[in-house]
Amino acid sequence: MKKLVPFIISSILLVGAFGCQETPKDAAKTPSTNNESSPASVKPASQTTQTTDKTPKTATEKTAETKNTPVTTKPESELKKEVTKKLKADLPNNQLEVEAKAGDIVIKGTAASSAELQKAEKLVKEVQGVKSVKVEAKVLVPNKI
DSSP states (O other), rough: TTTTHHHHHHHHHHHHHHHHHOOSSSSGSSOOOOOOOOOOOOOOOGGGGOOOOOOOOOHHHHHHHHHHHHHOOOOOHHHHHHHHHHHHSSSSTTTEEEEEETEEEEEEEEEEEEHHHHHHHHHHHSSOOOOEEEEEOOOOOOOOO
């Protein structure tokens, strides 16, 4: 009995130690017996871990990152203010109102001419964050007496 208990414990430990190890499935994963460096182990995509890179990036790497990132839209109020400011600066004395919703701009009100409406549409499209422009403004017809 005194020899049976240590035998059982050592057997459990031995089986546990070898049973928990993965066996190599191909020749590329078998450990080499010489002093060469072993090839990097390849993990399936489901087992890969993501690491963060703390190294500083060059300017070209930063621009490459920004090209791949999705464009974030500005808040509606900020976009509306920016579009209104641009219209007031380039078309003084206009009577156009701006509505913004998720990057879509609607121009309402009255304009002195159709050329002014076309210019306003072009100016609004130049603002960063604008996805589309819809012109619902009307051309003011002067009264002839």
